[in-house]
Amino acid sequence: MISGKTNVCGVIGCPIEHTISPLMHNFYAGETGLDLAYLPFLVQPEQVEAAVRGAFALNIKGLNVTVPHKQEVLPYLAGLDEAAFVIGAVNTLVRTKEGYQGYNTDAAGLHRAMQEEEVTITGRTCILLGAGGAAKAAAYLLAKEGAKKIYVLNRSVEKAQQLAGYIRQTLGYQPIEAGSLAAWRQIDENSCLAVQTTSVGMYPRVDDILIDDPEFYEKLHTAIDIIYTPAETGFMRMAAGAKTMNGLTMLLYQGVAAFELWYPEITLSEELIEKAKQLLIRHLEGQA
Numbered sequence: 001m002i003s004g005k006t007n008v009c010g011v012i013g014c015p016i017e018h019t020i021s022p023l024m025h026n027f028y029a030g031e032t033g034l035d036l037a038y039l040p041f042l043v044q045p046e047q048v049e050a051a052v053r054g055a056f057a058l059n060i061k062g063l064n065v066t067v068p069h070k071q072e073v074l075p076y077l078a079g080l081d082e083a084a085f086v087i088g089a090v091n092t093l094v095r096t097k098e099g100y101q102g103y104n105t106d107a108a109g110l111h112r113a114m115q116e117e118e119v120t121i122t123g124r125t126c127i128l129l130g131a132g133g134a135a136k137a138a139a140y141l142l143a144k145e146g147a148k149k150i151y152v153l154n155r156s157v158e159k160a161q162q163l164a165g166y167i168r169q170t171l172g173y174q175p176i177e178a179g180s181l182a183a184w185r186q187i188d189e190n191s192c193l194a195v196q197t198t199s200v201g202m203y204p205r206v207d208d209i210l211i212d213d214p215e216f217y218e219k220l221h222t223a224i225d226i227i228y229t230p231a232e233t234g235f236m237r238m239a240a241g242a243k244t245m246n247g248l249t250m251l252l253y254q255g256v257a258a259f260e261l262w263y264p265e266i267t268l269s270e271e272l273i274e275k276a277k278q279l280l281i282r283h284l285e286g287q288a
């Protein structure tokens, strides 16, 4: 029951109608007995400042931030955590007296998803496909966790070079190289961890594949696609000889991390998180 004491959280984005965050957070609120309502807010790009200031004025406890506002909110925040600062994007705002503190829980979400699947980063040669915002979060994680080497491969080589240079500069992590989507041929290693961060293969264009040469996939020990619709992407199908993962667990754990930032006194149990995952899977299957 919503009352005068109900806390309000939400997600801002444009568009917003496909967000599954309300499903996740309202489920956790219900199961933990918290008096919280989590709502979707459609915010037009020119209204980002008004939305953040308005949310603060309305005593909104926390917000998630999604496309295309993850960078645009930065000037209106009271501070940033290290991940948000380095990645240059936030997905979670936590209310403080001074304003909202910005966090990026995407890298942490990916990390916890990998840990759950017993995927190790430390000492591993990594291939990062793509060089956009999602790739930056993944690059941050791979570098921080001590990958042996990171190859950033992207359609636009210039963007890959920019990302590699940025990680070298900000994290002091040197073994990162950039190349084209064909540069995998120069990688002399057969046990790589690949993270696919582009939107290629996402519903409805489920037959699109970023790299369609089967030889590439022979180099992979683990293949992670951050796409979660469809549940099995073309990239994952081609990588069937390796351990594969889609992006749903990452999405799930970025949500867990956000929820626990808003309610530090609560630790969501593995059982509850698994229930939330099944709820999301059923919801996504219903949409497909």
Ligand code: ATR
Binding pocket: 129, 130, 131, 132, 133, 134, 135, 154, 155, 156, 157, 159, 197, 198, 199, 200, 210
């Ligand atoms: P996000 O923030 O979700 O990562 P983005 O910043 O727009 O999104 O980045 C999209 C990534 O997907 C980029 O690496 C982009 O490659 P370019 O830098 O060459 O544009 C990649 N991408 C998108 N569509 C692609 C396609 N059809 N083929 C190859 N790469 C594609």
